[in-house]
Amino acid sequence: MLGQKQKWRVVGGVLVGLALLLGSAPLHAGAWPVAVEGDKLPTLADMLERTTPGVVNIATSGSVEVAETPLLNDPFFRHFFDIPTMRRAKKIRSLGSGVVVDAAHGYILTNHHVIDKAQVITVTLHDGRALKAVQVGADPETDVAVIKVEAKDLHALPLGNSDILRVGDFVVAIGNPFGLGQTVTSGIVSALGRSGLGIKGYEDFIQTDASINPGNSGGALVNLRGELVGINTAILAKGGGNVGIGFAIPANMTKQLMAQLIEYGEVRRGLLGISSQDLTPELNQAFGLEHQHGSVVTRVTRGSAAQKAGLQAGDIITEVNGVAVRNAAHMRNLVGLLRVGEAVQLTRLRDGHSRTVKAVVEASKREQIEGSRLSPRLEGAVLEKEEQDEKPGVVVRKVVRGSMAARMGLQEGDRLLEVNQQSVKNLADMGKALAVDGRQMLLTLERGERRIRVMVR
Structure with a gap:
């Protein structure tokens, strides 16, 4: 914290600077100078007037099933006390940003996590128009998604070449932080090729100190020519606010992904x-x-x-x-x-x-099998293992609502690691472990960052 004398020195310095500036150029009443000694003051305003109409605000809504109490989320607790599954629908809402990249077809780039599980997607344009959008395709591995709106007079941002970015280049982030509405912040490229952050499966982020906050996700990172060089995605801050470390997906990566998302609805790696x-x-x-x-x-x-x-x-x-x-x-x-x-x-x-x-x-070669073929207790689950998946365990690709697998608490995306304390690396291991007849089955699974054990009798 500054002391009182230091505060006055700072304020005094600012006032002296303003006095020198104002004394060097004639002013009309209530006006600030646009030039000093004939030289126009530097500003980003002209570039932003061309760029900001291409960045949109995104609001989503939907619902997910949740247990009545947090304790009932634990399948082991529910099974041990013979408590039936009781779930209710919980409404979810999300705010984010997007970038118009094809005005003729209405394609908008954003983050997967902005529109994930959304049942209604509303896009608000710079001119105030609110439009319903549909999802074209999404890739959770890179956190990129494409949505589409039907509208005239859209403004698309030109794609820049993110491969020629250098540390120290000036960039501007445009988005909808905290739902305030369109906001612009500026900074520089702090680092390139950031990976190993554990944010997504495929990481090659541009790091910037341009302020990025919740709601900026899916917004534009542009250079001083107003070209799109990145899609703002994440921040590194324990409190959830900006601390000068933000990350954007390079535009060249999103360009390649977008072509497949529009053609197939997914990325076929x-x-x-x-x-x-x-x-x-x-x-x-x-x-x-x-x-x-x-x-x-x-x-x-x-x-x-x-x-x-x-x-x-x-x-x-x-x-x-x-x-x-x-x-x-x-x-x-x-x-x-x-x-x-x-x-x-x-x-x-x-x-x-x-x-x-x-x-x-x-x-990519992948094996899939109906859970019921391995054990009647896994009825309703589809298990999968991709050849390129080097992590141990088998992924639960699908769970049918109301099935045996659903009642035991399995969820889509769970990774089954152990069966009766035997490690499983693939579907063959899973089959061997389940072939041993027993009165009960203990599953160890990974869900997000948690490990959960499920007992089935």
Whole structure:
């Protein structure tokens, strides 16, 4: 906190500065100068007049089923005391932002979490028009979604090239913080290629100190030319407010995702068939390299596109389609944006020799099975395991309302990790564990950041 004398020094300095400014240019009564000594004062107003009509406010509403009391959310408690499932509908509302990217077709880019579970999506334009929107497609892995409105005279923002951004470039964030209405904040690019934050599955964020707050999600991050360079997505703050660390999805990434979302309603990611890790300084030393960046291949799936291209464990991937690979997360992002059937050029380093190979991205292989085929107790659940999913466990892809699986408390998105305290990595393990006949079944599952145990008799 400033002392009283320090406060007066600051105020005095501001007043002196204003006096010098006002004394150097003639003023009309009640007016501020637009120029000093013939030079126009710098302002973002002209650019923002062209840009802000392309950013919209989004309000959503819907409902989800919740237990009557928080304690009844615990399936183990409910089963132990033989309490039936009692649920009620809870209304949910969300506020966010969006960016018009195609005025002719009414396409608007936003975040998946802004419109997730929404039954009604209302878009308010800069001119005050309120329009009903429909969801075109969404990708939870990157938190990108496309919605559509039917309207004339929409204003679309031009897409900029986020690949040429540099740390220190000036940027402006436009959105609807705290539901206040359209608000503009400015700052700089603080960092590029941020990943490993645990916010989403695919991360390659632009970090900025332009103020981003709740409600800014889905809004625009633009450069000083008014071009869209990012979609504001997240903040890093325990209290939920702005502390100068905000993150945006690069525009070049959203451009690739948007094309698939409009065409398919989802992102159909290709599969290369490798596992990799960061090329650390220690590994650089072990390989006899100096300051090399890239991703080290740790495993190649048999019969995969990577094996067909001749990749081996120990290879270092340094480029994907001519783009230098920073680390394993960057490699995953570059491959994850490729379409099935698309050819990709990979530059790999092996025994000190660099070579470029070609691979054709294949469709992700996934196994699905009805839970009832494994156990009558899992009736109504659909279990899934993707080949590229390296995390242990089996994912609950669907739960039919009112089914046995629903009554025991399983939810879509749960990851089953153990059956009767036996670890399961895939559907085969799940089947073996359930094949052992027993009077009861204890499931350990992961739901978000929590681990839950469900007892079924």
